[in-house]
Amino acid sequence: MRKKSWTCGLLLGALALPLSAWAADGALGEVTSVSGQATAVREGGTPRNLKCGDSVYPGETVTTTPGSSVGMLLGADLLAQVGENSAVRLGTTPAGTADTTLQKGTVRVIDARASGAAPARLAAGTASARVQGGDSEAYILAEKAGGYSMFCEWEAPLAVTRGNETRTADPRQCVIAKPDEPLYLADAHQDRLAALEDSCAPANFAALGPHFPAIAARDVAAGPAPFSVSPAELPGLERQPCEDPGAACSTVRFDEEPPGGGDNPGGNP
Numbered sequence: 001m002r003k004k005s006w007t008c009g010l011l012l013g014a015l016a017l018p019l020s021a022w023a024a025d026g027a028l029g030e031v032t033s034v035s036g037q038a039t040a041v042r043e044g045g046t047p048r049n050l051k052c053g054d055s056v057y058p059g060e061t062v063t064t065t066p067g068s069s070v071g072m073l074l075g076a077d078l079l080a081q082v083g084e085n086s087a088v089r090l091g092t093t094p095a096g097t098a099d100t101t102l103q104k105g106t107v108r109v110i111d112a113r114a115s116g117a118a119p120a121r122l123a124a125g126t127a128s129a130r131v132q133g134g135d136s137e138a139y140i141l142a143e144k145a146g147g148y149s150m151f152c153e154w155e156a157p158l159a160v161t162r163g164n165e166t167r168t169a170d171p172r173q174c175v176i177a178k179p180d181e182p183l184y185l186a187d188a189h190q191d192r193l194a195a196l197e198d199s200c201a202p203a204n205f206a207a208l209g210p211h212f213p214a215i216a217a218r219d220v221a222a223g224p225a226p227f228s229v230s231p232a233e234l235p236g237l238e239r240q241p242c243e244d245p246g247a248a249c250s251t252v253r254f255d256e257e258p259p260g261g262g263d264n265p266g267g268n269p
Contacts, residue, residue, distance in 0.1 A: 027055035028090055029074035036068025056090055063087045074098035077112040078120055083193050093121050102138045108193040109136045125149030127162040127177035148178040152188045
């Protein structure tokens with residue numbers, strides 16, 4: 001049985017509100033879809049349940065439960081879709097663009113902003129990526145040797161940095177950031193996170209096509225297909241097998257905040 005869901009009648013690009021429209025109360029963006037249960041909380045605060053149309057703020061951590069997902073429009077034309085059982089910390093870069101730090105699980109970022117817009121930032125583990133157009137995903141995964149992060153790209157080059165290292169993923173490539181190993185490239189997997197979960201108003205997303213030519217608006221509006229690839233099958237895991245061979249690897253939460261995370265807008269994008 002599908003979970004009850006809500007979707008805003010929000011058109012990316014055509015009707016998307018600029019960041020200044022939310023700035024009156026310091027908000028970073030707005031929730032555009034919720035499937036299942038998602039919450040937002042500041043450090044030391046009380047979690048609040050998110051529903052379609054709610055504002056989200058810098059310094060908040062957005063968390064989903066197993067089987068749940070939440071989509072957020074951060075500024076103008078930048079959509080962040082948080083996967084199930086995940087946590088993303090929100091912030092802003094020095095340029096005022098969205099700074100999203102994945103703490104556990106998965107997140108997808110679709111950037112439909114005009115060419116030349118200042119880069120947004122997507123961080124996971126000890127690495128971060130400059131988001132400037134394209135369709136990106138970040139994962140935090142676990143294997144026997146410990147947790148690591150992975151950044152995948154589907155439409156445009158994605159530069160991933162960790163310390164003094166930089167590797168750039170071309171479309172359908174991933175950058176793997178494992179502890180004690182140099183950054184390296186791998187082919188992307190076949191499945192990706194749905195851009196919107198369980199849309200109840202498919203017609204509202206007819207404007208997606210012009211912004212994301214690689215994504216059919218009808219497919220986005222239809223919601224996700226079952227995720228058929230387990231984390232154990234994702235690129236990079238062949239180097240060091242999971243704890244139980246053949247079993248799906250679990251996600252892991254990093255104990256240390258990556259440099260320049262959501263609460264550190266001074267970090268390099």
